Amino acid sequence: MRLTCPLCGDRDRREFYYLGHETWLDRPAADAPPEAWDAYLHLRDNPCGPTRDLWQHEAGCGAWLVVSRDTATHEIASVELAR
Amino acid sequence: MRFNILEIVRQGLSGNSGWGPHWRSPDPKPEYDVVIVGGGGHGLATAFYLAKEHGITNVALLEKGYLGGGNVGRNTTIVRANYMLPGNSEFYSHSLKLWEGMEQELNYNAMMSQRGIYNLFHSDGQRDAYARRGNQMISQGDDAELLDRAAVRRRLPFLDHDNARFPVIGALYHGRGGTARHDAVAWGYARGADRRGVDLIQNCEVIGIDIEGGRVRGVQTTRGAIRAKKVALVTAGRSSQTAAMAGLRLPIESHVLQAFVSEGLKPLIDCVVTFGMGHFYISQSDKGGLVFGGDLDFYASYAARGNLPMAEHVMEAGMALMPMIGQARVLRSWGGIMDMTPDGSPIIDKTDIRGLYLDCGWCYGGFKAVPGSGFSLAHLVATDRHHAPAARFRLDRFARGAVIDEEATGSQHNLH
Ligand SMILES: Cc1cc2nc3c(=O)[nH]c(=O)nc-3n(C[C@H](O)[C@H](O)[C@H](O)COP(=O)(O)OP(=O)(O)OC[C@H]3O[C@@H](n4cnc5c(N)ncnc54)[C@H](O)[C@@H]3O)c2cc1C
Ligand SMILES: [Zn+2]
Numbered sequence: 001m002r003l004t005c006p007l008c009g010d011r012d013r014r015e016f017y018y019l020g021h022e023t024w025l026d027r028p029a030a031d032a033p034p035e036a037w038d039a040y041l042h043l044r045d046n047p048c049g050p051t052r053d054l055w056q057h058e059a060g061c062g063a064w065l066v067v068s069r070d071t072a073t074h075e076i077a078s079v080e081l082a083r
Numbered sequence: 084m085r086f087n088i089l090e091i092v093r094q095g096l097s098g099n100s101g102w103g104p105h106w107r108s109p110d111p112k113p114e115y116d117v118v119i120v121g122g123g124g125h126g127l128a129t130a131f132y133l134a135k136e137h138g139i140t141n142v143a144l145l146e147k148g149y150l151g152g153g154n155v156g157r158n159t160t161i162v163r164a165n166y167m168l169p170g171n172s173e174f175y176s177h178s179l180k181l182w183e184g185m186e187q188e189l190n191y192n193a194m195m196s197q198r199g200i201y202n203l204f205h206s207d208g209q210r211d212a213y214a215r216r217g218n219q220m221i222s223q224g225d226d227a228e229l230l231d232r233a234a235v236r237r238r239l240p241f242l243d244h245d246n247a248r249f250p251v252i253g254a255l256y257h258g259r260g261g262t263a264r265h266d267a268v269a270w271g272y273a274r275g276a277d278r279r280g281v282d283l284i285q286n287c288e289v290i291g292i293d294i295e296g297g298r299v300r301g302v303q304t305t306r307g308a309i310r311a312k313k314v315a316l317v318t319a320g321r322s323s324q325t326a327a328m329a330g331l332r333l334p335i336e337s338h339v340l341q342a343f344v345s346e347g348l349k350p351l352i353d354c355v356v357t358f359g360m361g362h363f364y365i366s367q368s369d370k371g372g373l374v375f376g377g378d379l380d381f382y383a384s385y386a387a388r389g390n391l392p393m394a395e396h397v398m399e400a401g402m403a404l405m406p407m408i409g410q411a412r413v414l415r416s417w418g419g420i421m422d423m424t425p426d427g428s429p430i431i432d433k434t435d436i437r438g439l440y441l442d443c444g445w446c447y448g449g450f451k452a453v454p455g456s457g458f459s460l461a462h463l464v465a466t467d468r469h470h471a472p473a474a475r476f477r478l479d480r481f482a483r484g485a486v487i488d489e490e491a492t493g494s495q496h497n498l499h
């Protein structure tokens with residue numbers, strides 16, 4: 001599996017660290033209800049098929065990336081810089 | 084037919100022509116008291132204990148493929164009770180006791196072999212952590228023994244004890260741990276459930292769950308609708324999909340775990356060895372293959388196959404631990420779909436929908452849990468009360484902050 005970092009180009013999977021679903025980008029406000037924090041920290045759609053997840057180009061530029069991927073085939077559709 | 088020595092002799096003399104199928108292949112009936120979704124180890128054990136412990140036999144188990152074709156047929160077969168945290172400790176202790184009586188109970192040879200497990204350590208800090216774990220195991224009623232450098236050198240002469248980075252300075256030994264034949268465990272429970280009247284229905288995928296007025300009424304399947312008073316979802320890596328059919332969103336992310344087996348070799352490793360610092364563990368099957376593995380691939384996946392970087396990492400760790408492994412050829416590798424929870428511990432619970440039960444979140448450690456999980460889920464389904472050893476495996480523990488984080492790695496699904 002290879003990912004194309006928008007800044008560094010086509011790189012081996014080993015250069016990247018996987019955090020999880022892009023849910024991690026939607027951090028609730030500090031005073032959000034406990035249910036929002038439970039959903040953020042624990043609950044996942046966990047799709048079999050297309051998904052968007054958060055990776056870091058750890059051994060490269062260090063950028064956080066949103067990767068559009070297929071969990072059933074490991075096909076990578078796109079890699080964008082995380083907002 | 085009961086399996087015993089006389090039967091083997093009789094069959095041997097008559098050309099082994101009299102062994103029949105181990106279970107029936109019935110068509111689904113329109114209605115059951117209980118429907119179990121998923122024919123892995125946990126679903127099959129649940130069916131068996133529902134019938135045996137609770138006399139509930141109007142039960143169907145629905146499997147989308149063939150019995151035992153999921154993770155129960157893909158794991159590296161290690162059985163142990165070396166957990167430390169309340170919740171896990173009593174559950175795995177109970178499960179190991181069931182393993183010890185399982186073959187008699189099922190009249191089935193599951194090749195349960197309590198060959199002992201060595202968890203190696205390489206630093207003073209690690210030794211202290213293992214000493215504490217060993218004491219917890221002993222106070223739970225299980226066995227543990229802290230071995231020093233000389234003892235490990237004597238018992239496991241084939242390791243690279245003087246590895247420059249991770250010299251072996253001792254091990255925690257768990258003598259009642261070991262391995263079992265994974266397929267045989269599934270088959271044994273299947274036969275036991277079938278003989279007590281449970282309908283095991285293969286090639287039957289559940290595609291919908293019928294709910295009326297907050298109560299489960301049955302399931303839709305590729306072989307038609309089946310009504311049921313109670314439904315238990317026991318679908319491991321596919322749990323998010325089956326739960327979504329009931330409108331539930333689970334604290335689970337599915338990841339791939341790989342394993343490897345070498346060509347058959349003469350007897351070499353008569354135990355299980357884990358090398359935590361290298362993320363590697365190994366045993367030898369009765370056929371002679373070295374069975375080994377390491378970590379998850381670390382990204383969400385349903386592909387049931389992994390990528391080469393983790394394969395390479397596992398091989399490197401194996402070479403670091405026991406350099407002679409480099410002489411063996413790898414025969415095959417594979418992957419399974421692991422239902423990872425944010426604290427690494429499982430879920431055996433009711434849901435907000437009456438009559439709908441969940442058993443999932445076994446991560447990469449649910450083989451050893453097969454009998455315990457089946458026993459505890461059967462208890463919950465039959466009585467609507469939690470079975471004591473599994474009483475902490477609640478679905479709402481995350482929201483309550485009552486997580487059971489055995490490895491203390493926090494709320495990230497792939498880190499357990
Ligand atoms: C490589 C590897 C190594 C492992 N090593 C160990 C180990 O050494 N020790 C240990 O304790 N554990 C180990 N495990 C973990 C263990 O195998 C699992 O935790 C356990 O098998 C999961 O429970 P199960 O047997 O019920 O799952 P499965 O066998 O996966 O059963 C689930 C079943 O549900 C069926 N299903 C799914 N969706 C539907 C549907 N919609 N309708 C009908 N049926 C459906 C599936 O087809 C499947 O057969 C390992 C796993 C892997 C992959
Ligand atoms: Zn980069």
